[in-house]
Amino acid sequence: MAKKRMPVEVNYDLCKGCGLCVHVCPKNVLEMVEDLHVWMGTTAKVMRPEDCIRCKMCEDICPDFSITVEDIGVELTFEDSKGNLITKSK
């Protein structure tokens, strides 16, 4: 099995929970979540990774360098929101 790679990844050590990525995402991939295990209390989380079109709007707008989006064309294997393992290259 190929190594798991998500289209969008959030670095929870850098995210401050401002919510700008959720505001700009055209496909509603990200969501703000209250999480007491991260340092600011709220953080952005990838809830629907299968919807991501890799437009990089969230990566561009993130002021804290916490979001990274894979380039279009790289094949990814990841678990979607329902728990199924899917492969996507677009």
Added chain:
Amino acid sequence: MAVDYTKYLRMDKMPLYWCPGCGDGIVLKCYLEAIDELGWGKDDCAMVSGIGCAARVTGYVDFHTLHTIHGRAIAVAAGIKMSHPDKHVFVFGGDGDIVHIGGNHLLHACRRNVDVTVVLINNWIYGMTGGQHSCTTPPGAKASTAPRGTFEPTIDVCQMAIGAGAGYVARGFAGDPTRLKKLIKEGLEYKGFSLIDVFSPCPINFGRRNKLGDPAKLLEHMKSFLVSSAKAKRMSEEELKGKFVMGVLHKDTEKPELTASYKGLIEKAQASDEYWAKYVKGTLTEDDKDKITREELKKLYPYDVETPLKEWKKL
């Protein structure tokens, strides 16, 4: 992942010091992408900043960096550029730092057209010191020193810079990173003084006092003040009242750059000094006369040397 930001950042200083939703990080990211596209090495770049939120950029970027006194960042940067003309020198600063306190230095850097790129992060407030109103706070907006709203008229930084003679003036918006990156890249490439005025949200000190505490809401509020340059051409003057035009506002490709003209002056002065040294020794040849004409020499040399020399030779 298009650009490896970790190459340009001091990762041991992360996470960034700015408040959640602050636009400074977006501007820094666009700027690093522009540097990466141009392919400049880290040792060829020098970054100077004054005091303020935006000025904390120098702590995070792994170039030659200098954190100087309040408002005097441009003066220090001009000094670095004059002594090291081969280096790329940039200034980061806020509106309070560069326009309100260091306005005089901004004007004279524009006039001289020294090759420094200024990225002015305009968040309409003195963020770091506690939310005092600055010269760019829109009328009616509340600040800690204006609890019932500001009543002073504001300054349009770009128009001021154009009037003072800056080579490249542009206005960007932190909520539009793609366009901002292009503007910064064009400013970095330009040989001469370039000013990029970036509108950036300050959700804590500006937003919360004006009931715009949500960063996304403040971004939309700032966007309503801005018009793109293509759209502005089709609008009448009345419609443009109170709005700010985004994009490249002014680009002068003919104005001479300061370090280039200074180098030319040094070469001419050295040639004239050599000429006079040979004249005194009496070893002047025909080749030396081609290098510099007599009229040019008289203009350049500050003293009348010939008459005293003749008098001296008579003795």
